[in-house]
Amino acid sequence: MELLKNEFIKFIKERKSIRSFIYKKIDKETILSVIECGRWAPSGNNSQPWRVCIVIHPTVKRMLSELTKYGGIIEDAYVNLVIFLDLERGYDRVKDIQAIGAFMQNLLLGVHAIENIGAVWIGEILSKKDEVNEIFKFPIDKFELMGVIAIGLADEAREKAHEKERERRPLDEFIDWY
Amino acid sequence: MELLKNEFIKFIKERKSIRSFIYKKIDKETILSVIECGRWAPSGNNSQPWRVCIVIHPTVKRMLSELTKYGGIIEDAYVNLVIFLDLERGYDRVKDIQAIGAFMQNLLLGVHAIENIGAVWIGEILSKKDEVNEIFKFPIDKFELMGVIAIGLADEAREKAHEKERERRPLDEFIDWY
Numbered sequence: 001m002e003l004l005k006n007e008f009i010k011f012i013k014e015r016k017s018i019r020s021f022i023y024k025k026i027d028k029e030t031i032l033s034v035i036e037c038g039r040w041a042p043s044g045n046n047s048q049p050w051r052v053c054i055v056i057h058p059t060v061k062r063m064l065s066e067l068t069k070y071g072g073i074i075e076d077a078y079v080n081l082v083i084f085l086d087l088e089r090g091y092d093r094v095k096d097i098q099a100i101g102a103f104m105q106n107l108l109l110g111v112h113a114i115e116n117i118g119a120v121w122i123g124e125i126l127s128k129k130d131e132v133n134e135i136f137k138f139p140i141d142k143f144e145l146m147g148v149i150a151i152g153l154a155d156e157a158r159e160k161a162h163e164k165e166r167e168r169r170p171l172d173e174f175i176d177w178y
Numbered sequence: 179m180e181l182l183k184n185e186f187i188k189f190i191k192e193r194k195s196i197r198s199f200i201y202k203k204i205d206k207e208t209i210l211s212v213i214e215c216g217r218w219a220p221s222g223n224n225s226q227p228w229r230v231c232i233v234i235h236p237t238v239k240r241m242l243s244e245l246t247k248y249g250g251i252i253e254d255a256y257v258n259l260v261i262f263l264d265l266e267r268g269y270d271r272v273k274d275i276q277a278i279g280a281f282m283q284n285l286l287l288g289v290h291a292i293e294n295i296g297a298v299w300i301g302e303i304l305s306k307k308d309e310v311n312e313i314f315k316f317p318i319d320k321f322e323l324m325g326v327i328a329i330g331l332a333d334e335a336r337e338k339a340h341e342k343e344r345e346r347r348p349l350d351e352f353i354d355w356y
Contacts, residue, residue: 108220
């Protein structure tokens with residue numbers, strides 16, 4: 001089992017953002033298997049305060065893309081998951097937002113588990129959150145935009161060309177032993 | 179690769195909270211491999227706004243345990259990871275807290291990857307966050323408590339006795355297609 005353990009840890013550590021996509025259909029079953037990973041994320045009081053709009057239609061993608069400087073990524077992605085906090089299900093602002101973070105991370109890992117596809121978490125669009133609500137006719141007192149996950153077939157060549165070193169702080173900078 | 183894909187998705191879906199522990203040492207290397215998973219979590223602007231106090235010493239565990247009704251779990255766990263938001267590294271309240279959620283989920287999955295050990299995310303202690311800061315002499319304007327992850331060797335017998343059905347909302351309740 002040591003091998004398996006290392007495989008899973010390697011899997012978690014190697015997930016990275018993919019921003020360049022080749023247009024190709026991703027079947028509904030695959031999209032659902034990704035969302036199923038999110039579904040099992042933990043949340044305080046098991047409140048599960050998430051709501052997801054699965055955007056495939058070009059017109060809706062275009063409307064979304066106009067609300068962020070990363071619109072090109074949204075348009076190139078086959079599917080965009082638009083994630084909202086369901087304010088009526090929430091019970092504690094900090095814990096609700098943490099739950100959404102865990103949910104979105106599970107979605108990203110779910111994508112990472114599937115051969116050839118990749119995803120990126122777009123947060124910059126939060127600056128236009130009310131406009132995003134309007135697209136889906138979501139009242140702003142009921143749903144709050146939390147981010148978009150753009151998913152598509154990875155364009156390995158373009159990814160390689162723009163590849164940046166993945167940078168993280170060294171462990172010793174943020175841990176202490178007691 | 180289909181098999182591997184299914185293995186990873188199964189791995190993510192099957193993670194669950196473990197609240198009953200048998201006291202047994204977990205070596206430093208294992209603890210670090212869990213935190214290494216957190217280290218690779220995504221964060222807005224790659225701000226990585228996390229700070230972790232790794233608590234093994236019985237006196238510090240006792241002090242923590244007195245600040246939550248889940249103190250028994252904290253005392254039984256071999257190690258508790260006390261997670262803070264590093265307010266000076268943060269840049270956007272919602273995105274910082276989401277990043278912490280993603281970080282904590284990666285820690286939980288990192289634990290899940292290791293045979294025989296389990297973990298639970300304790301959020302209730304946030305009601306005593308200033309008192310937790312005092313234990314570590316962390317100024318409240320620099321670090322904000324985000325939660326505790328209690329980790330230990332799973333006591334399978336006690337877990338089984340208290341096992342609750344893991345409940346999640348059906349997918350159709352929180353998704354829409356566009």
